[in-house]
Amino acid sequence: MSQHYRAISWNPQKRRYDLVMAAGLVSYLALFVGVSAFANPNATIETLLIRAFGTVALLLLHVVLVIGPLCRLQPRFLPLLYNRRHLGVTTFVMGLAHGGFALFQFHALGDANPLVSLLISNRRFDSLANFPFQPLGFIALVILFLMAATSHDFWLKQLSPRAWKRLHMSVYAAYALLIAHVALGVLQAETNPLLAGALATGLAAVLIVHLLAAQREHALDIERREASIESGFVEVCRLGEIPEKRARVVSLNGERIAVFKHDGKLSALSNVCQHQNGPLGEGRIIDGCITCPWHGYQYVPETGASPPPFNERVTTYRVKLVDGVVYVNPEPVAQA
């Protein structure tokens, strides 16, 4: 990572990812506008574009939101996570196009400033059916802008991964606002059950995968282990339970520790990657280095340091093997 701004470095994986995304977007927009124009010949092109950009932004946001927990539940989805930030920025751009066309169509032709008109033209806060849903979408768009603007690694380093992640958790507020925006907006006028069904399906998918993943993580966090009084070492597992060049993750004193087995050796390190706090223990050892499953950041198992020229470092712990049982001392040897 760099504290100086560096443009995005492209690689074949990123190019493939973005190509698939762009092809999907163009196909969706063309199909949506084409089918809608055929089914509703009286609709204006502005209306069709507002709906096309709005639906694709909402669809993309659902995809962005389910990728994380899906990867926690099933590692085969990890390739989707690799370039998720581009999906997030695209979601914002699609939302901006939706908002821009809507602002022009509904608020730009009067004598008031369009943004002022958007915020004050409807004040029916006392009525759910007539609730001012447009400002909800506007606030969500502002949140998505903040996230898109700070999505680069430069901001990740400036803000620290922890603060950056906290900031980016505001996507859940944006999601809640957008569900309200759609349910109190277009769903009040459009009674086709397909629309309500699609939104309900998306909402259920997001909630279920997040709750399942959170439950699984919580179960690992509350797992209790008794420390050996004499030495401070804690029993972790049997040696045979750790696959070669992979790790077993345990929670000790509120910290997750990944115990790797490699070339007849054991190494215990913090499970938290210094890049985006990815789960190192779900990665594997490639070319002698622990490789984060999220974006490929690497660490030497014995020292926790990234190989030169990089200078990241993760916390390491003492580990010992007694009668085929692996023990870890939860006191850090070298802090990150």
Added chain:
Amino acid sequence: MIQPLRKTHRLIFIALAVLLPLLFIAALAVRKPMPVNQPFPAQLLKTK
């Protein structure tokens, strides 16, 4: 280090799992039937 974030995330989703379905159902429940144009009276369509 990131256990507090995981806890926050879990609490957020427990709250969202309650609030968003409630909001969705309430929004559907308050929908009003959209006014439908009546057919134009036939006698008015007659031209001389």
